[in-house]
Amino acid sequence: MTPSDSNQAAPRIRVVDVTMAYGDFVIQRDLNFDVARGEIFIIMGGSGCGKSTLLRHMIGLLRPAKGDVRYDGASFWGADDDERQRMVRRFGVLYQSGALWSSMTLAENIGLPLGEFTDLQAAQIRELAALKLSLVGLGGFEDFYPSEISGGMQKRAGLARAMALDPDILFLDEPSAGLDPVSSRLLDDLILELRDSLNCTVVAVTHELASIFTIADDSVYLDAQTRTMLAQGDPKKLLAESKDPKVHAFLTRGGQEAGAVPTGRRAGAKA
Amino acid sequence: MTPGSAVSVSPWAWDLDPSADDMVLRLSGSWRMQDHLPSPTEVETELTRASSARRLTFDTRGVTAWDTGFLVFVLNVRAAATSLGLTVDRSGLPEGVRKLLDLAAAVPERDTKRGGARPSFLARLGASTMSALAGARAMISFIGESSIALAHAVAGRARFRRVDLLLNIQEAGANALGIVSLISFLIGLILAFVGAIQLRQFGAQIYSADLVAIGMAREMGAMMAAIIMAGRTGAAFAAQLGTMRVNEEIDALTTMGISPFEFLVLPRMLGLILMMPLLTIYADLVGILGGAVVGVGMLKVGIVPYWNHTWNAASLADFAAGMIKSVVFGILIAIAGCMRGMQSGRSSAAVGLAATSAVVTAIVFVIVSDAILTVVYDAIGF
DSSP states (O other): OOGGGGGSSSOSEEEEEEEEEETTEEEEEEEEEEEOTTOEEEEEESTTSSHHHHHHHHTTSSOOSEEEEEETTEESSSSOHHHHHHHHTTEEEEOTTOOOOTTSOHHHHHHHHHHHHSOOOHHHHHHHHHHHHHHTTOTTOTTOOGGGSOHHHHHHHHHHHHTTTOOSEEEEESTTTTOOHHHHHHHHHHHHHHHHHHOOEEEEEOOOHHHHHHHOSEEEEEETTTTEEEEESOHHHHHHHOOOHHHHHHHTTTTOOTTSOOOOOOOSOOO | OOHHHHHHSOSEEEEEOTTSSEEEEEEEEEEOGGGOOOOHHHHHHHHHHOSSOOEEEEEEEEEEEEOHHHHHHHHHHHHHHHHTTOEEEOTTSOHHHHHHHHHHHHSOOOOOOOOOSOOOHHHHHHHHHHHHHHHHHHHHHHHHHHHHHHHHHHTTOOOOOHHHHHHHHHHHTGGGHHHHHHHHHHHHHHHHHHHHHHHGGGTOGGGHHHHHHHHIIIIIHHHHHHHHHIIIIIHHHHHHHHHHHHTTHHHHHHHTTOOHIIIIIHHHHHHHHHHHHHHHHHHHHHHHHHHHHHHHHTSOOOHHHHHHHHHHHOOHHHHHHHHHHHHHHHHHHHHHHHHHHHTOOSSHHHHHHHHHHHHHHHHHHHHHHHHHHHHHHHHHTO
């Protein structure tokens, strides 16, 4: 959030009164928050509260039961299909399991969107794919198939594919799930680096506290019981200031003060 | 934005003076992937003309927009300059570009080159012989494992859910009746028609009833049911088991001490093997009905003479010959489908391959075994 960015009239993303539901079953209601240009925004909450579902509503895979998402002030769900397709092309999405296309090599995975949406030559696409792979530390793995590399490498390759078109907004669904602490930390650093140098906005779904405190500029906390958002703000500030017991419990792993000696106590923090 | 105008008015520009000792590559404008960026070879040719230069610096103050397409260009120029023995000073690049260059270089590129020189003919012949042998060994061990599972089932100790067996019986039996009816009816029709054209030449068209009855009972009923089931059920087995392999469901069974052969393969094989003779007898009857439609409707043979000829021509032994074949076909289709599924690789492409290969294998098995059985029947006078 640099000062010059705040001059822009509309926030990068504005979620307006979004209610998500499967039929009559409401998952979350009346969500309202803004994501500013260039910030890393975390959607957090316990398991099953609808974090990933919210992400799917934001990237156009699910239509909200009520409300709208606005990108740079333009309505996403109010737009027609063609317009929405154009908006989606500015997104890069890293899916929870990587979701690499298993019949294609890593270079082909990254090259596919480049081939579809730019008029680059095959050789240039190949070079770009190689560059993106080396950005995520996978230089030299162009001709490997997803099944031939480890889970952590698949995650990073998925990130490289999400960045294929140099998106304005990067959506990450559980980026560090299934990674060891060191790999997870490296991925966090990578996300920060990419945000700083490519100047994109990042929206990430995660419940990894270490990750949240490392990368977040802003966040929203979704609650599974009340089915709505309980807090919004920088998680470090929320930890210090939030009076809501649920938010506090989440950010302190169930009631322990950060840094305190674990007592094994579980202070009613059910996700 | 027509392509023509894009070529004439490039949004980017570069300029290099090769005569200076300290070369400056001046870049300006918009350098994004969709801007038809210049080929780095143009810059390279300029660089090679430099005689006395020792250093290359960048001046990017005029660059208004860039993305990773620009990064690729810079990387190529840098590689070309380094190979010409120039020192590259990147301090003139935008900060983001420098950061990304560091990031790209942070993990050294691993040498993952595979293959290399093409092996000699003998080496390739040897390799494919070895893989054929390995395939044969895998098939024998699959048959062995399934036999053990079957022995357990006979002893009543096999672990599988009875409802799975019933579902497979429904899938391989009742659900296949529609397509089996259609195909065998048409086959009966075709047999009668082809036979009648020849037999009419000497006024013996009534014998097409015999042809249809014996042909369906001994050969075509079992064969058509087998081909349908190979395409329908064999492929489904391979796809189901292959997907389970991809999702690690088979591994989960194994680590729980439940044999996937008993739990997954056995109900499928039993379901298909139990249903094949029933489908075959059904196909025989529908095929004979198809022949009767041609005989009565087209050849004007009355229904009673047609019935009598059919009844006298086909003995129970003919039906039994077909039924024995159908059991063999059922076993072979079930083995091909389950084996390809269990051997499937762990990707969606591998599952597709497993399904295709299951159908091809099953049909080859069916035809070959049919030929062998026919010869054996003839030899023993069955």
